[in-house]
Amino acid sequence: MWCWANDLAKHLPPFAYFPFGGGSRVCIGKAFAMMEAVLVLATLMQQFHLELLPDQEIVPWAAFTLRPKQEIKVRLQRRFA
Numbered sequence: 001m002w003c004w005a006n007d008l009a010k011h012l013p014p015f016a017y018f019p020f021g022g023g024s025r026v027c028i029g030k031a032f033a034m035m036e037a038v039l040v041l042a043t044l045m046q047q048f049h050l051e052l053l054p055d056q057e058i059v060p061w062a063a064f065t066l067r068p069k070q071e072i073k074v075r076l077q078r079r080f081a
């Protein structure tokens with residue numbers, strides 16, 4: 001399975017992965033969306049622990065956006081009571 005660790009995105013060839021488009025019509029909300037995503041994820045991870053449930057095959061599906069082909073089942077546990 002591939003993952004985004006170790007700055008993978010910086011080592012990809014140009015346009016191998018471009019969720020915000022590129023060139024002169026590149027998404028003008030790119031920086032905002034990336035900042036917002038980090039804040040939302042950090043907030044969620046502060047409050048919940050996510051455990052991936054076993055026996056699942058996670059297949060990337062490159063449609064209009066890159067997404068998992070099937071649902072991903074996780075167990076959500078609140079970190080603080």
Ligand code: HEM
Pocket residue numbers: 019020021022023024025026027028029030032033065
């Ligand atoms: C995860 C969030 C987002 C994704 C994946 C995304 C993706 C895209 C993509 C693929 C394009 C087309 C680029 C092209 O034609 O080459 C686009 C264009 C655009 N996006 Fe986003 N976008 C996101 C968030 C936002 C936000 C937050 C804003 C505004 C605050 C925004 C405003 C725009 C605008 C105005 C365009 C048209 C740019 C143009 O045609 O010159 N996007 N976006």
